[in-house]
Amino acid sequence: MAEDLSRPRLDPGRIHLLAPQVAEAIAAGEVIDRPAAAVKELIENSQDAGATRIVVEIEGGGTELIRVGDDGQGMAAGELAAAFQRHATSKLTSIDNLRHLHTFGFRGEALASIAAVARVTAISRAEGAHRAYEIKLAAGEVRGPVATAAPDGTVVAARDLFFNMPARRAFLRSPRTEAAACVRVAQEAALGRPDIAFEVRSGGRVVLRTSGRSSLTAVVRAVFGVEAAQALLAVEGSSGDVGVSGVLGAPRVARLTRQAMVIMVNGRRVQHRGLSAAVEGAYRGLLPTGRYPLAVLNVTCDPALVDVNVHPTKREVRLQNEGRFFDAVQHACWTAL
Structure with a gap:
Protein backbone atom coordinates (compact mmCIF):
# COMPACT_ATOMS: atom_id res chain seq x y z
CA MET A 1 0.00 0.00 0.00
CA ALA A 2 1.45 3.38 -1.02
CA GLU A 3 2.39 5.80 1.74
CA ASP A 4 0.01 8.75 2.11
CA LEU A 5 2.39 11.73 1.89
CA SER A 6 -0.47 14.20 2.44
CA ARG A 7 -0.76 13.09 6.05
CA PRO A 8 2.65 13.45 7.75
CA ARG A 9 3.49 11.51 10.87
CA LEU A 10 2.78 13.76 13.87
CA ASP A 11 5.87 13.53 16.02
CA PRO A 12 5.95 16.28 18.70
CA GLY A 13 9.76 16.11 18.79
CA ARG A 14 11.06 18.67 21.25
CA ILE A 15 7.56 19.99 22.06
CA HIS A 16 5.95 18.49 25.14
CA LEU A 17 3.16 19.30 27.54
CA LEU A 18 4.20 20.82 30.86
CA ALA A 19 3.66 18.73 33.96
CA PRO A 20 0.49 19.87 35.75
CA GLN A 21 2.40 21.22 38.77
CA VAL A 22 4.69 23.29 36.53
CA ALA A 23 1.80 24.67 34.49
CA GLU A 24 -0.13 25.58 37.63
CA ALA A 25 2.85 27.35 39.19
CA ILE A 26 3.38 29.42 36.02
CA ALA A 27 -0.31 30.34 35.84
CA ALA A 28 -0.33 31.14 39.54
CA GLY A 29 2.55 33.56 39.04
CA GLU A 30 0.31 35.73 36.87
CA VAL A 31 -2.34 36.04 39.59
CA ILE A 32 -0.10 35.98 42.69
CA ASP A 33 2.99 38.00 41.84
CA ARG A 34 3.75 39.14 45.40
CA PRO A 35 2.34 38.64 48.92
CA ALA A 36 0.02 41.64 48.60
CA ALA A 37 -1.75 39.94 45.70
CA ALA A 38 -2.57 36.95 47.89
CA VAL A 39 -3.86 39.25 50.64
CA LYS A 40 -6.06 41.07 48.12
CA GLU A 41 -7.58 37.85 46.75
CA LEU A 42 -8.30 36.43 50.20
CA ILE A 43 -9.89 39.66 51.45
CA GLU A 44 -12.08 39.83 48.36
CA ASN A 45 -13.18 36.22 48.92
CA SER A 46 -14.17 37.20 52.47
CA GLN A 47 -16.12 40.20 51.22
CA ASP A 48 -17.92 38.07 48.63
CA ALA A 49 -18.81 35.62 51.42
CA GLY A 50 -20.73 38.37 53.24
CA ALA A 51 -18.24 38.83 56.07
CA THR A 52 -18.87 41.53 58.67
CA ARG A 53 -15.41 41.07 60.24
CA ILE A 54 -12.10 40.29 58.54
CA VAL A 55 -8.81 39.64 60.33
CA VAL A 56 -5.52 39.73 58.41
CA GLU A 57 -2.21 38.50 59.85
CA ILE A 58 1.15 38.90 58.11
CA GLU A 59 4.57 37.57 59.10
CA GLY A 60 7.86 38.05 57.29
CA GLY A 61 6.37 40.47 54.80
CA GLY A 62 3.82 37.86 53.82
CA THR A 63 6.30 35.22 52.67
CA GLU A 64 6.35 33.42 56.02
CA LEU A 65 2.62 33.68 56.72
CA ILE A 66 -0.54 35.26 55.40
CA ARG A 67 -3.68 34.41 57.34
CA VAL A 68 -7.10 35.86 56.52
CA GLY A 69 -10.10 34.94 58.62
CA ASP A 70 -13.73 36.01 58.35
CA ASP A 71 -17.20 35.41 59.76
CA GLY A 72 -18.79 34.95 56.34
CA GLN A 73 -21.11 32.23 55.19
CA GLY A 74 -18.43 29.52 55.15
CA MET A 75 -18.31 26.31 53.14
CA ALA A 76 -19.34 22.67 53.53
CA ALA A 77 -16.74 19.92 53.07
CA GLY A 78 -17.42 19.39 49.39
CA GLU A 79 -17.40 23.11 48.66
CA LEU A 80 -14.12 23.54 50.52
CA ALA A 81 -12.43 20.87 48.40
CA ALA A 82 -13.89 22.23 45.17
CA ALA A 83 -12.91 25.82 45.95
CA PHE A 84 -9.21 25.02 45.46
CA GLN A 85 -9.68 23.57 41.99
CA ARG A 86 -8.71 25.91 39.17
CA HIS A 87 -11.66 27.70 37.56
CA ALA A 88 -14.04 26.55 40.30
CA THR A 89 -16.30 29.39 41.44
CA SER A 90 -19.75 30.07 42.85
CA LYS A 91 -19.89 33.51 41.23
CA LEU A 92 -20.07 32.85 37.50
CA THR A 93 -22.00 30.29 35.49
CA SER A 94 -21.91 31.67 31.93
CA ILE A 95 -19.99 34.22 29.86
CA ASP A 96 -23.04 36.49 29.97
CA ASN A 97 -22.59 36.84 33.75
CA LEU A 98 -19.50 38.97 33.11
CA ARG A 99 -21.82 41.80 32.08
CA HIS A 100 -23.61 41.77 35.41
CA LEU A 101 -20.90 41.12 38.00
CA HIS A 102 -21.61 42.16 41.56
CA THR A 103 -18.76 40.18 43.14
CA PHE A 104 -15.02 40.76 43.32
CA GLY A 105 -14.09 37.24 42.25
CA PHE A 106 -15.34 35.41 39.20
CA ARG A 107 -12.56 33.39 37.54
CA GLY A 108 -12.06 30.76 40.22
CA GLU A 109 -8.27 31.18 40.07
CA ALA A 110 -7.30 32.82 43.35
CA LEU A 111 -7.34 29.92 45.82
CA ALA A 112 -5.86 27.48 43.31
CA SER A 113 -3.11 29.97 42.49
CA ILE A 114 -2.22 30.52 46.15
CA ALA A 115 -2.20 26.77 46.79
CA ALA A 116 0.16 26.28 43.82
CA VAL A 117 2.86 28.51 45.33
CA ALA A 118 2.39 28.15 49.09
CA ARG A 119 1.60 25.65 51.83
CA VAL A 120 -2.06 26.32 52.52
CA THR A 121 -4.36 25.35 55.34
CA ALA A 122 -8.03 26.33 55.11
CA ILE A 123 -10.71 25.81 57.75
CA SER A 124 -14.34 26.60 57.06
CA ARG A 125 -17.66 26.12 58.74
CA ALA A 126 -20.87 26.81 56.86
CA GLU A 127 -23.46 28.89 58.64
CA GLY A 128 -25.65 26.63 60.78
CA ALA A 129 -23.43 23.55 60.26
CA HIS A 130 -22.59 21.25 63.17
CA ARG A 131 -18.87 21.08 62.37
CA ALA A 132 -16.10 22.76 60.44
CA TYR A 133 -13.74 21.16 57.92
CA GLU A 134 -10.02 21.55 57.33
CA ILE A 135 -8.04 21.00 54.13
CA LYS A 136 -4.28 21.24 53.53
CA LEU A 137 -2.64 21.81 50.16
CA ALA A 138 0.93 22.26 48.91
CA ALA A 139 2.15 22.22 45.30
CA GLY A 140 -0.59 19.91 44.06
CA GLU A 141 -0.78 17.67 47.12
CA VAL A 142 -4.11 17.68 48.98
CA ARG A 143 -4.96 16.32 52.42
CA GLY A 144 -8.54 16.42 53.61
CA PRO A 145 -11.03 17.77 54.13
CA VAL A 146 -11.36 16.41 57.65
CA ALA A 147 -13.75 17.44 60.40
CA THR A 148 -12.52 19.92 62.99
CA ALA A 149 -13.82 22.54 65.41
CA ALA A 150 -14.09 26.20 64.41
CA PRO A 151 -16.62 29.04 64.47
CA ASP A 152 -18.73 29.98 61.46
CA GLY A 153 -16.72 31.46 58.61
CA THR A 154 -13.44 30.70 56.88
CA VAL A 155 -9.75 31.02 57.74
CA VAL A 156 -7.10 30.57 55.04
CA ALA A 157 -3.42 30.45 56.03
CA ALA A 158 -0.69 30.51 53.38
CA ARG A 159 2.84 29.73 54.58
CA ASP A 160 6.19 29.76 52.76
CA LEU A 161 4.91 31.75 49.80
CA PHE A 162 6.84 30.94 46.60
CA PHE A 163 8.69 28.08 48.34
CA ASN A 164 8.69 26.26 44.99
CA MET A 165 9.50 29.36 42.89
CA PRO A 166 12.91 30.54 44.12
CA ALA A 167 13.33 32.93 41.18
CA ARG A 168 10.10 34.75 42.07
CA ARG A 169 11.01 34.84 45.74
CA ALA A 170 14.45 36.27 44.93
CA PHE A 171 12.86 39.24 43.17
CA LEU A 172 10.61 40.23 46.07
CA ARG A 173 11.55 43.39 47.88
CA SER A 174 12.46 43.59 51.57
CA PRO A 175 10.05 42.08 54.12
CA ARG A 176 9.29 45.59 55.35
CA THR A 177 8.34 46.78 51.86
CA GLU A 178 6.26 43.69 51.10
CA ALA A 179 4.50 43.99 54.47
CA ALA A 180 3.66 47.64 53.73
CA ALA A 181 2.14 46.59 50.40
CA CYS A 182 0.02 43.94 52.16
CA VAL A 183 -1.19 46.46 54.72
CA ARG A 184 -2.01 48.97 51.99
CA VAL A 185 -4.25 46.40 50.27
CA ALA A 186 -6.15 45.87 53.53
CA GLN A 187 -6.41 49.62 54.12
CA GLU A 188 -7.91 50.13 50.68
CA ALA A 189 -10.40 47.34 51.30
CA ALA A 190 -11.41 48.98 54.59
CA LEU A 191 -11.85 52.35 52.87
CA GLY A 192 -14.14 50.71 50.36
CA ARG A 193 -16.23 48.97 53.03
CA PRO A 194 -16.58 51.01 56.24
CA ASP A 195 -19.40 48.61 57.20
CA ILE A 196 -16.92 45.73 57.62
CA ALA A 197 -14.72 45.53 60.71
CA PHE A 198 -11.07 45.05 59.80
CA GLU A 199 -8.14 44.10 61.99
CA VAL A 200 -4.69 43.85 60.44
CA ARG A 201 -1.60 42.60 62.27
CA SER A 202 1.90 42.66 60.84
CA GLY A 203 4.76 41.12 62.77
CA GLY A 204 2.45 40.66 65.75
CA ARG A 205 1.56 44.36 65.90
CA VAL A 206 -1.91 45.75 65.15
CA VAL A 207 -1.50 48.24 62.29
CA LEU A 208 -5.17 48.79 61.40
CA ARG A 209 -8.43 48.38 63.26
CA THR A 210 -11.86 49.58 62.17
CA SER A 211 -15.18 48.98 63.91
CA GLY A 212 -17.41 48.16 60.95
CA ARG A 213 -19.97 50.57 62.38
CA SER A 214 -18.20 53.81 61.52
CA SER A 215 -18.27 56.34 58.72
CA LEU A 216 -15.83 56.68 55.85
CA THR A 217 -14.31 59.62 57.75
CA ALA A 218 -13.50 57.35 60.68
CA VAL A 219 -11.79 54.84 58.38
CA VAL A 220 -9.81 57.67 56.75
CA ARG A 221 -8.69 58.64 60.26
CA ALA A 222 -7.55 55.08 60.93
CA VAL A 223 -5.66 54.87 57.63
Missing part, protein backbone atom coordinates in the same frame (compact mmCIF):
# COMPACT_ATOMS: atom_id res chain seq x y z
CA PHE A 224 -4.33 58.38 56.97
CA GLY A 225 -4.41 60.02 60.41
CA VAL A 226 -6.33 62.67 62.32
CA GLU A 227 -5.13 65.66 60.30
CA ALA A 228 -6.35 64.13 57.05
CA ALA A 229 -9.70 63.19 58.58
CA GLN A 230 -10.21 66.77 59.74
CA ALA A 231 -9.61 68.14 56.23
CA LEU A 232 -12.10 66.08 54.22
CA LEU A 233 -14.57 67.39 51.68
CA ALA A 234 -17.62 65.29 50.84
CA VAL A 235 -18.10 64.28 47.22
CA GLU A 236 -21.52 63.39 45.86
CA GLY A 237 -22.52 63.78 42.25
CA SER A 238 -23.76 62.09 39.12
CA SER A 239 -23.70 62.58 35.40
CA GLY A 240 -26.22 60.52 33.52
CA ASP A 241 -25.82 56.90 34.57
CA VAL A 242 -22.45 57.45 36.32
CA GLY A 243 -22.42 58.28 40.04
CA VAL A 244 -19.48 59.51 42.12
CA SER A 245 -19.27 59.53 45.92
CA GLY A 246 -16.62 59.65 48.60
CA VAL A 247 -14.27 62.23 50.07
CA LEU A 248 -11.40 64.48 48.97
CA GLY A 249 -8.65 65.91 51.10
CA ALA A 250 -8.19 69.66 51.24
CA PRO A 251 -5.06 70.84 49.41
CA ARG A 252 -3.19 71.27 52.72
CA VAL A 253 -3.12 67.48 53.27
CA ALA A 254 -1.77 66.64 49.80
CA ARG A 255 0.74 63.79 49.59
CA LEU A 256 4.11 63.22 47.94
CA THR A 257 2.86 60.13 46.09
CA ARG A 258 -0.38 58.91 44.52
CA GLN A 259 -0.84 56.18 47.14
CA ALA A 260 -3.52 58.19 48.93
CA MET A 261 -5.67 58.28 45.78
CA VAL A 262 -8.02 55.32 46.17
CA ILE A 263 -10.43 55.04 43.27
CA MET A 264 -13.05 52.31 43.05
CA VAL A 265 -15.52 51.35 40.36
CA ASN A 266 -18.63 49.67 41.77
CA GLY A 267 -16.64 49.06 44.96
CA ARG A 268 -13.69 47.45 43.18
CA ARG A 269 -10.30 49.13 43.72
CA VAL A 270 -8.94 49.92 40.26
CA GLN A 271 -5.94 51.48 38.59
CA HIS A 272 -7.20 53.67 35.77
CA ARG A 273 -5.16 56.51 34.33
CA GLY A 274 -8.18 58.39 33.05
CA LEU A 275 -9.97 58.46 36.39
CA SER A 276 -6.78 59.40 38.24
CA ALA A 277 -6.19 62.20 35.74
CA ALA A 278 -9.73 63.47 36.32
CA VAL A 279 -9.08 63.77 40.06
CA GLU A 280 -5.68 65.37 39.63
CA GLY A 281 -7.08 67.75 37.02
CA ALA A 282 -9.66 69.03 39.50
CA TYR A 283 -6.79 70.12 41.76
CA ARG A 284 -4.96 71.96 38.99
CA GLY A 285 -3.81 75.30 40.34
CA LEU A 286 -4.42 74.18 43.93
CA LEU A 287 -1.39 71.92 44.39
CA PRO A 288 2.28 72.54 43.65
CA THR A 289 4.15 70.24 41.28
CA GLY A 290 5.02 66.95 42.92
CA ARG A 291 2.02 66.94 45.25
CA TYR A 292 -0.95 64.63 44.85
CA PRO A 293 -4.44 64.72 46.34
CA LEU A 294 -5.87 62.50 49.01
CA ALA A 295 -9.02 60.99 47.54
CA VAL A 296 -11.30 58.06 48.30
CA LEU A 297 -13.90 57.81 45.55
CA ASN A 298 -16.36 55.18 44.40
CA VAL A 299 -17.66 55.44 40.85
CA THR A 300 -20.93 53.59 40.35
CA CYS A 301 -22.52 52.51 37.09
CA ASP A 302 -24.22 49.63 35.32
CA PRO A 303 -21.77 46.68 35.53
CA ALA A 304 -22.28 46.15 31.80
CA LEU A 305 -20.30 49.37 31.22
CA VAL A 306 -17.19 47.93 32.89
CA ASP A 307 -14.90 45.18 31.59
CA VAL A 308 -13.11 43.73 34.61
CA ASN A 309 -11.73 40.75 32.70
CA VAL A 310 -8.67 42.62 31.43
CA HIS A 311 -5.79 41.53 33.66
CA PRO A 312 -5.17 38.52 35.94
CA THR A 313 -5.07 40.78 39.01
CA LYS A 314 -8.43 42.42 38.07
CA ARG A 315 -6.99 45.82 39.03
CA GLU A 316 -7.20 47.20 35.49
CA VAL A 317 -10.60 47.81 33.93
CA ARG A 318 -11.96 49.13 30.65
CA LEU A 319 -14.85 51.57 30.67
CA GLN A 320 -17.31 52.10 27.86
CA ASN A 321 -17.11 55.70 26.67
CA GLU A 322 -14.37 56.70 29.12
CA GLY A 323 -15.07 60.37 28.46
CA ARG A 324 -18.32 60.34 30.39
CA PHE A 325 -16.61 58.72 33.37
CA PHE A 326 -13.82 61.31 33.25
CA ASP A 327 -16.34 64.16 33.08
CA ALA A 328 -18.46 62.74 35.94
CA VAL A 329 -15.46 62.32 38.26
CA GLN A 330 -13.90 65.68 37.47
CA HIS A 331 -17.18 67.58 37.80
CA ALA A 332 -17.93 65.92 41.15
CA CYS A 333 -14.45 66.84 42.41
CA TRP A 334 -14.68 70.42 41.13
CA THR A 335 -18.01 70.83 42.92
CA ALA A 336 -16.54 69.56 46.21
CA LEU A 337 -13.47 71.77 45.98
